[in-house]
Amino acid sequence: ALAAASPQSMQLIDSSIVRAHQHAAGGKGGSDHAIGRSRGGLTSKIHVVVDEKGLPVRLALTSGQASDKATAPDLLQSLPAASIVVADRGYDWQHLIDLVSERGGHAHIPTQRDRKVQRSVNPSIYRQRNLVERFFCKLKHFRRIATRYNKLARNFLAALALASARL
Numbered sequence: 001a002l003a004a005a006s007p008q009s010m011q012l013i014d015s016s017i018v019r020a021h022q023h024a025a026g027g028k029g030g031s032d033h034a035i036g037r038s039r040g041g042l043t044s045k046i047h048v049v050v051d052e053k054g055l056p057v058r059l060a061l062t063s064g065q066a067s068d069k070a071t072a073p074d075l076l077q078s079l080p081a082a083s084i085v086v087a088d089r090g091y092d093w094q095h096l097i098d099l100v101s102e103r104g105g106h107a108h109i110p111t112q113r114d115r116k117v118q119r120s121v122n123p124s125i126y127r128q129r130n131l132v133e134r135f136f137c138k139l140k141h142f143r144r145i146a147t148r149y150n151k152l153a154r155n156f157l158a159a160l161a162l163a164s165a166r167l
Helices: 068-077 094-102 123-139 153-166
Strands: 010-020 036-038 041-050 056-063 084-086 106-108
Touching (some): 010 068, 010 123, 056 068, 056 153, 068 094, 094 106, 123 153
Parallel strands (some): 010 084, 084 106
Antiparallel strands (some): 010 041, 041 056
């Protein structure tokens, strides 16, 4: 309900990694846990879309080694189309840029440095990306979010939703 009331002129996408506590990661693994191995050990990744006010619109949870750009189409698919979608270099994927264009928006996603053809991004719009970074900073003030203590992904996602609603 809070996400439906959000203005949809700008959407900002990013993800953040959360370490899983040893008790959350014990026992048999499964697809319902969303805990994976990455450089920092056992982790989960929180994917979020925020609006131009820095308020969350959509949340998703994957294992820590999951790619950012693979989750982005699912996050944007069920949302109303925005005129501007802003993301960092990790989301540089032609399929995602085409998806935003098909929906009538414009993707402000810089290209990765190893690409031969570089896209230009409006610096004043790209600077707005700090809203999603500040959202993660506020979100990780909650102890239950900063370290994942829940074993099941649905329980941790519920805690994320509660913390996001509070913000």
